[in-house]
Amino acid sequence: MSVSAFYQRFERHAKGLGIKGHSTHYCPGCGHGLVHKYLGESIDELGVQDRTIAVSPVGCSVFLYYYMDVGNTQSAHGRAPVVALGHKLANPESVVISYQGDGDLASIGLAETFHAAQVGMPITVIFINNAIYGMTGGQMAPTTLLGQETATTPRGRDRTAGLPMRMAELIAQLDGPVYVERVALFGAKQREKAKKAIKKAVRLQVENKGYSFVEVLSECPTHLKMTPPEAEEWVKENMVPIFPLGVMKDVSDSITSEMEFKPFTPSFEVEKVRDLILEGAEEKVPRHAAAFPEHIAKEDVSLKLAGAGGDGAQTAALLLTRMAINEGLDSTHIPSYGPESRGGTSYADVHIARQEVLSPASPQPNILVAFNAPSLVKFGPNVAPDGIIIYDSSVIADPPSINGNVKMYGVPFTEIAVKIGRRVIKNVVALGALQAVTELFPEETFLEAIRQALAAKCAMIPMNEEAFRWGRKAVLEGMED
Amino acid sequence: MDPKVAKLKEKPKPFLFPEFCKGCGRCIGSCRFGCITEGTEINPETGLIPVVLDLEKCSGCGLCASACPEPFGLFMRVVDVEEIAKEDLEGVHTFQEMVELFDKADFELTDPSELFGPRETEAPEPEPIPDQWIPFSHDEPLVLKGNYASAVGAILAGCRHVYGYPITPSTEGAELMAKLQPLMDGVFFQAVSEVATVNMMYGTGGAGLPCMTFTSSPGFSLMLEGISYMVGAELPAVFVNIMRGGPGLGNIGPEQADLKLACRGLGHGNSHAIVITPSTPQEMLDLTMLAFELAFKYRNPVIILGDGYLGQMTGRVNLPDKMKKPGIPEWAVYGDLSHRRNLICSIALSEADLERHNIHLNAKYAEMAANEQRADLFHTDDADVLVVAATTPARMAKGAVQELRNQGIKAGLFRPITVWPFPVDLLKPLLEGARRIVMVEASNGQLEDELRLALSKEGVHPPPIQHVRHFGGVLPQQEEIVEAVRKGEEAAK
Structure with a gap:
């Protein structure tokens, strides 16, 4: 016993008592033990025992952690490669081995298998293909051969049960992997190649070259109902023609240092985190409003802005929320989109409260801003008594009459916006009109919020300010432009 | 040096303790000289028939050892006689003699585990690297969407690993993380599915680091298997589920219909997790930070349930005064020497072990239930009618309670902030005064079920329960809650 990547005693195997302390749970002649040995030797020879994490998903080899003296993670059926990615991303210096059987890798875990391979992050995937389900008792595997009898193909696998999956070839088709090889365990020559392939697959990870995949044709004498030597012969005669051996892909030599995976350490620098979170919003905005706009509502003003997707109702609504919060009030904005984010109906509910917004929805708003006729028809009748409706007269020529004292x-939002030169700016025109009609907040509060929102696009500020002023002007001059 | 235990300077030769040979015979074919043959005698220790070695022609090529699948099976070694009891080694000086010694019928290997020493591993005892809290100050409130606020909370709680699969109405959280994490050398990774997402979290959580995802109802369903594994393996992680209309594909409107799933059905097995229900963007930040604390405190996933409105709602958010730099707990499988001993695992093959594990988990759940009940009370002191609601409907309910109070009706709001454990200890005293309960929900009564179950376990018979329910992506509105409470009051008179 010279492999230090194995525990000196298998404490996790029946508490390490008696024979089980030094003997695997595998059946006589099973290929797993050999691959465990080659993996253990490779880990030793590369000197990475302390950094290694072995991921063992469901299948006979789920108990890999009985044996390997490395960090061990047991995972759900089929999910080992993404569990491995989770470990690799947590500690990029770790060496992560995803050790999977054929049911795991080539059936239930196909999506994870392919995705992890194409991502190409340096992990090592060892795939044991023995053409049968071992742990559950000899059922068909995705790699079961045509005609092969199993517990779930008692008359032999026929085409209706699908054809054997050639994983090494499929993985080699992808751009992500750097190294893909299929090896076998029959005969000394194949075993030597298997050992070399496994070591190379681990080494390429240690060198940050990328993703490696080694498929091992392995024997399951128990479920093949053969002696171990017969099983070796069976693999050679029957599996190899379907699953040819050899290197399927190897671009490891062409991986330049720029292409290599670069280990990283997350930052917890407080200044950096603060800057990222605040995103330029850290400047305190002066207050301009003398008091809560109680001429509209006593404690809580509710607004609704509605139009077609793309009318800018949401942006205008968000600006209102920002203004209210700048003024030291509480405010909420809830967007409601139609089925598509563009082209459907889009409305926003805004509340501005002296103390705290209670219900954030605006089923009966104090103020409705309507960008199109359907919105006005739909929401107009619900506006609170003594409420206010402001609508785009460029697109609503014939507004319905609304009951009560509304x-x-x-205001021709669109017409004004087009005159200024940008149709999309009509929501800012609407805000100008809103300010002039309602005096919700002083002019400067609106302009401040607009500048704040455009801090990253300063060039847009003058045009937006102009749109705002034109919106106001249109109201103040009785909409005569 | 004791002459009786002289070391041999021979070439390494295959060596086998018959107890560790399963007689598979892989070695037989590997030997060119026919040194190995099938055995005929059953080994009494194993019940198997080990192979027989006759090393007269052995060249020491080692092919037999590399053909042996057993870690402690055939191996090449120069015999170091010091490893064997000295009295047994009288007259034994060569490798062949050593083999013969073990072949002697009267030699009994009473405890094979003694042969290679008692140790399991040389890896040291793991030591935790403690968390660090770093002062953080910012006075001005931010204007943030609920999903963004949760993401900011996660960043301040030290989360630098975010996994996810896009699903409306939760994606803003992932999008903000995709933007910010790489700038902090953190990770946002779009997984191939929700199934892959939760398993990446299993990996990172297993490595002992804070990780999270943003998802919505159909995606959350897909994560349940993984959550069960995480509960079993005792891994921390935070799941933010911005619930939408169901069942099936449903729609993207707000709903609360995953309460039962989160409280009663976190995958298979005896699983539970703390389930937190924020109702404002501010709480999305604060409670996401709390969720990470609880996840690590209990080594268990924590679920945050929002609804479509809350995820999309923008509001005022104040930042906390500290942020966390997470350490590495002692139990983690981080991939370094100090954590090499560790295992992340949810298997317990023996029934006794699994029962013990479940007893441990249930004791932990009991501790969560005792310590982590949280609720917000509004006008409940003298309430005749108790309105009960969580997430965004709780805000409509709060508006309704205020409105009812303005109308002279003594209504109060009981808002669970944790729905598992249900804050029954905070509810019970209120039931001394309250004559009625009105449940306000965007589901078919899932919160009501939690309330009834919690009270029933306490032996408390609830007063009459009325309900205002919507589903299909619609939330109960303030006016209808007011209406329902008024009607109930009139009926009670």
Whole structure:
């Protein structure tokens, strides 16, 4: 016993008592033990025992952690490669081995298998293909050969049960992996190649070259119902023609240092984190409002802005929320989109409260801003008594009459915006009109929020300010432009 | 040096303790000289028939050892006689004699585990690297969407690993993380599915680092298998589920219909997790930070349930005064020497072991239930009618309670902040005064079921329960809650 990557005693195997302390749980002649040995030797020879994490998913080899004296993670069926990625990303210096059987890798875990391979991050995937389900008792595997009798193909696998999956070839088709080889365990020559392939697959990870995949044709004498030597012969005669041996892909020599995986350490620098979170919003914005706009509502003003997707109702609504919070008030904005984010109906509910917004929805708003006719028809009748409606008179020529004391103001948002030169700026025109009609907040509060929102696109500020002023002007001059 | 235990300077030769040979015979074919033959005698220790070695022609090529699948099976060695009891070694000086010694019928290997020493591993006892809290100050409130606020909370809680699969209405959280994490050398990784997402979290959580995901109802369903594994393996992680309309594909409107799933059905087995229900963007930040604390405190996933409205809602958010630099707990499988001993695992093959593990988990759940009940109370002191609601509907309910109070009706709001454990200890005293309960929900009564079950376990018979329910992506509105409470009051008179 010279492999230090194995425990000196298998404490986790029946508590390490008696024979089980030094003997695997595998059946006589099973290929797993050999691959464990080659993996253990490779880990030793590369000197990475302390950094290694072995991931063992469901299958006979789920108990890999009985044996390997490395960090061990047992995972769900089929998910080992992504568990491995989770470990690799947590500690890029770790050496992560995903050790999987055929049911795990080539059936239930196909999505994870392919995705992890194509991501190409340096992990090592060892794939034991023995053409049968061992742990559950000899059922068909995705790699079971045509005609092969199993517990779930009692008359032999036929085409209706699918054809054997050639994983090494499939993985080699992908751009992500750097090294893909299929090896076998029959005969000394194949075993030597298997050992070399496994060591190379681990080495390429240690060198940060990329993803490696080694498929091992292995024997399951128990479920093949053969002696171990017969099983070796069976693999050679029957599996190899379907699963040819050899290197399927090896681009490891062409991986330049720029292409290599670069280990990283996350930052917890407080200044950096603060800057990222605040994103330029750290400047305190002066307050301009003398008091809560109680001429509109006593404690809580509710607004609804509605239009077609792309009208800018959401952006305008968010600006209102920002203004209110800048003024030291509480505010909420809830967007509601139609089925598509563009082209459907889009409305926003905004609340501005002296103390705390209670219900954030605006089923009966104090103020409705309507960008199109359907919105006005739909929401107009729900506006609170003594409420205010402001609508785009460029697109709503014939507004419906609304009951009660609701005041309606038509302002040509679109026409003004087009004149200024950008149709999409009509929501800022609407904000100008809103300010002039309602005096929700002083002019400067609106302009401050607009500048704040455009801090990263300063060039846009003058045009937006102009749109705002034109919106106000249109109201103040009785909409005569 | 004791002459009786002289070391041999021979070429290494195959060596086998018959107890560790399963007689598979792989070695037989590997030997060119026919040194190995099938055995005929059953080994009494194993019940198997080990192979027989006759090393007269052995060249020491080692092919037989590399053909042996057993870690302690055939191996090449120069015999170091010091490893064997000295009295047994009288007259034994060569490798062949050594082999013969072990072949002697009267030699009994009473405890084979003694042969290679008692140790399991040379890896040291793991030591934790403690968390660090770093002062963080910012006075001005931010204007943040609920999903963004949760992401910011996670960053401040030290989370630098975010996995996810896009699903409306939760994606803003992932999008913000995709933007910010790489700038902090953190990780945002879009997994191939929700199934892959939760298993990446299993890996990173297993490495002892804080990780999270943003998802929504159909995606959360897919994660349940993985959550069960995480509960079994006792791994921390935070799941933010911005619930939408179901069942099936449903729609993207807000709903609360995953409460039962989160409280009663976290995958297979006896699994539970703390389930937190924020109702404002501010709480999305604060409670996400709390979720990470609880996840590590209990080594268990924590679920945050929001609804479509809460995820999308923008509001005022104040930042906390500290942020965390997480350490590495002693139990982690981090991939370094100090954690090499560790195992992340949810298997317990023996029934006794699994029962013991479940007893341990249940004791932990009991501790969570005792310590982590949280609720917000509004006008409950003298309430005749108790309105009970969580997440965004709780805000409509709060508005309704205020409105009812303005109308002279003594209503109060009981808002669970944890729905598992249900904050029954905070509810019970209120039931001394309250004559009625009105449940406000965006589901078919899943919160009501939690309330009834919690009270029933306490032996408390609830007062009459009325309900205001919506589902299909619609939330109960303030006016209808007011209406329902008023009607109930009139009926009670």
